[in-house]
Amino acid sequence: MRSNMHLHGVDYAIIALYFVFVLGIGAALKRFMKTSLDFFESGRSLAAWITGLAFISANLGAQEVIGMAASGAKYGIMTSHFYWVGAIPAMIFVGVFMMPFYYGSRAHSVPEYLRLRFDEKTRALNAVSFAVMTLFSSGISMYVMGRLFQLLLGWDINVSIMVAAVVVLVYILLGGLTSSIYNEVLQFFLIVFGFLPLVFVGLLNVGGWTGLQARLSTVATDAGYAAGAWTQSWQHMGSPAANPMGVEWFGMAMGLGFVLSFGYWCTDFLVIQRAMAARSMNAARLTPLLAAIPKMFFPFLVILPGMIAIAILPKTAFVFNGATDYNMAMPLMLQKFYPPGLLGLGLTALVASFMSGMAGNVTAFNTVWTYDIYKPYLRHNGTDAHYMWIGRMATVFGTLASVATAYVAMQFGNIMDLLQLVFSFINAPLFATFLLGMFWARATANGAFWGLLSGTGAAAVHYALTGVGTGMLTAVATGTAKLHLYPSDMAQNFWGAIWAWSACFVVTILISLATTPRRSEELKGLVYSLTPRIRDGGQAWYKRPAVLAVVVGVLTILLNVYFW
Amino acid sequence: MQLDLRLPIGLMFGVLGLLLAGYGLMSDPAVYDVSLGINVNMWTGLGMLAFAAVMLGGAWLSSRKGT
Numbered sequence: 001m002r003s004n005m006h007l008h009g010v011d012y013a014i015i016a017l018y019f020v021f022v023l024g025i026g027a028a029l030k031r032f033m034k035t036s037l038d039f040f041e042s043g044r045s046l047a048a049w050i051t052g053l054a055f056i057s058a059n060l061g062a063q064e065v066i067g068m069a070a071s072g073a074k075y076g077i078m079t080s081h082f083y084w085v086g087a088i089p090a091m092i093f094v095g096v097f098m099m100p101f102y103y104g105s106r107a108h109s110v111p112e113y114l115r116l117r118f119d120e121k122t123r124a125l126n127a128v129s130f131a132v133m134t135l136f137s138s139g140i141s142m143y144v145m146g147r148l149f150q151l152l153l154g155w156d157i158n159v160s161i162m163v164a165a166v167v168v169l170v171y172i173l174l175g176g177l178t179s180s181i182y183n184e185v186l187q188f189f190l191i192v193f194g195f196l197p198l199v200f201v202g203l204l205n206v207g208g209w210t211g212l213q214a215r216l217s218t219v220a221t222d223a224g225y226a227a228g229a230w231t232q233s234w235q236h237m238g239s240p241a242a243n244p245m246g247v248e249w250f251g252m253a254m255g256l257g258f259v260l261s262f263g264y265w266c267t268d269f270l271v272i273q274r275a276m277a278a279r280s281m282n283a284a285r286l287t288p289l290l291a292a293i294p295k296m297f298f299p300f301l302v303i304l305p306g307m308i309a310i311a312i313l314p315k316t317a318f319v320f321n322g323a324t325d326y327n328m329a330m331p332l333m334l335q336k337f338y339p340p341g342l343l344g345l346g347l348t349a350l351v352a353s354f355m356s357g358m359a360g361n362v363t364a365f366n367t368v369w370t371y372d373i374y375k376p377y378l379r380h381n382g383t384d385a386h387y388m389w390i391g392r393m394a395t396v397f398g399t400l401a402s403v404a405t406a407y408v409a410m411q412f413g414n415i416m417d418l419l420q421l422v423f424s425f426i427n428a429p430l431f432a433t434f435l436l437g438m439f440w441a442r443a444t445a446n447g448a449f450w451g452l453l454s455g456t457g458a459a460a461v462h463y464a465l466t467g468v469g470t471g472m473l474t475a476v477a478t479g480t481a482k483l484h485l486y487p488s489d490m491a492q493n494f495w496g497a498i499w500a501w502s503a504c505f506v507v508t509i510l511i512s513l514a515t516t517p518r519r520s521e522e523l524k525g526l527v528y529s530l531t532p533r534i535r536d537g538g539q540a541w542y543k544r545p546a547v548l549a550v551v552v553g554v555l556t557i558l559l560n561v562y563f564w
Numbered sequence: 565m566q567l568d569l570r571l572p573i574g575l576m577f578g579v580l581g582l583l584l585a586g587y588g589l590m591s592d593p594a595v596y597d598v599s600l601g602i603n604v605n606m607w608t609g610l611g612m613l614a615f616a617a618v619m620l621g622g623a624w625l626s627s628r629k630g631t
Contacts, residue, residue: 010587021576028567045566182569193612197604204600339595341587341605
């Protein structure tokens with residue numbers, strides 16, 4: 001970057017204040033950490049608004065803030081599909097239909113649900129891949145943070161990583177999952193206060209939404225698209241060539257909206273763990289539904305700044321070391337519109353989202369390690385205090401492993417890309433397994449296990465056989481014949497997910513039909529048809545999951561229609 | 565039994581709000597050229613103070629009820 005951001009005393013004071021409160025919350029929570037239930041599951045005692053805000057914050061790492069602004073600059077309002085198509089429907093589904101089984105089965109974790117519903121090997125497969133993946137993403141996020149602050153502020157990358165690691169380690173050791181969740185809620189409000197003024201001033205600068213539309217139509221036509229390509233979310237999805245994402249509506253709706261979105265929001269323990277810490281079944285079900293309300297308005301907070309950035313800044317502003325990097329859209333906007341004071345607040349919001357993203361991963365890891373790997377395979381009959389100690393050790397190990405991953409990422413970027421690809425193969429089929437597990441009593445353990453493996457296999461085969469580009473020339477140039485070429489990486493990714501899901505779905509059904517099912521008495525509380533319905537009633541209307549689900553659904557449809 | 569989260573949130577945004585609003589009142593108006601002449605520090609600070617008051621008020625009310 002040509003000119004580093006310049007921080008003043010007031011900016012440092014704000015960042016310092018945040019650190020004081022983060023550690024202070026940990027210290028204040030220490031006396032509540034008496035049993036492993038407190039440490040790993042917050043004693044299942046939290047209110048729905050807290051778990052709800054943590055539910056979205058755990059996902060809203062700084063990579064997301066930076067990345068969504070970058071996509072806003074690159075693709076425009078279409079990026080909102082990641083929210084209105086790729087998140088909200090799945091959040092409604094998990095709250096209304098799936099949470100009763102996660103919360104009601106009294107499992108400690110998502111992999112443990114798989115053991116209760118299927119068997120040990122399915123759980124082991126899920127637990128081990130989740131544990132590795134979690135540490136990996138925590139490490140990547142540390143590396144991204146270190147690099148960003150080095151670029152922006154000239155902070156030493158080693159110091160950034162060490163400070164973040166030590167602070168996260170200390171507050172989790174002190175307050176366990178509750179520490180992590182409380183800091184996620186704190187981060188949520190920091191992001192709102194930190195970025196809302198930016199959106200306000202930015203919109204004022206371009207003359208509101210109509211002014212932004214006018215400016216972005218030039219951006220769109222310059223890039224060879226229709227004038228509304230950056231400001232209309234659905235109109236240009238008839239063919240991949242008509243929009244900057246290079247995706248058509250079906251791949252978007254099925255790949256992102258169904259397979260990837262449901263796979264993440266309905267099965268990823270990082271977010272489900274937040275809901276499982278809620279104080280009652282109703283609070284657990286409300287968690288993703290309450291989370292959906294701020295979630296649907298997040299595009300205005302994180303995507304709009306990117307769109308404004310591309311509208312007002314010259315293209316050269318995004319060029320760093322000779323390459324265009326849209327990830328700088330958000331930092332550039334902070335630099336352009338924020339005076340000392342708010343600049344410190346904006347950076348604190350970024351620091352907070354990096355750290356809470358890491359903490360979320362570490363707490364999910366220590367739970368899965370303790371309950372799904374250590375307890376079943378290494379020491380079955382320890383005391384409660386022993387498992388709590390193991391959880392703390394896993395926290396230390398998890399943090400160290402994240403730091404190590406961050407350094408590997410720094411040295412070998414390619415290895416990281418490869419690992420990320422492998423993880424996407426593992427994740428893609430997951431939702432098929434959970435869907436059949438929860439809603440089809442006939443699904444068997446062997447069906448689930450081999451279904452998962454076939455899904456991952458299908459994703460890998462799909463990746464090997466297809467490429468990205470236009471025409472056969474690209475395929476010839478890379479030296480490998482491809483069966484099919486996608487117009488963009490994103491399209492390849494979405495379709496890979498569709499194939500993986502379908503393979504898992506079909507194989508699970510076929511093998512289940514060929515193997516003996518479990519007796520239905522054993523599946524009570526684990527499968528929809530064999531579990532007594534939860535009666536809503538007694539609560540006020542706004543605390544009923546079904547009512548909230550309808551409200552959230554209607555609002556999301558309205559947003560899609562408005563930005564059609 | 566848990567720590568009422570509204571307390572630390574209210575405290576933190578209360579202190580941050582005072583700091584930002586105070587800085588906004590004292591700082592040279594020229595620094596707000598970048599934000600189109602709007603004293604964003606003061607307004608954000610005031611917003612935070614209002615939010616902090618709601619959080620602390622809620623915590624105070626529920627502690628009085630003894631829940």
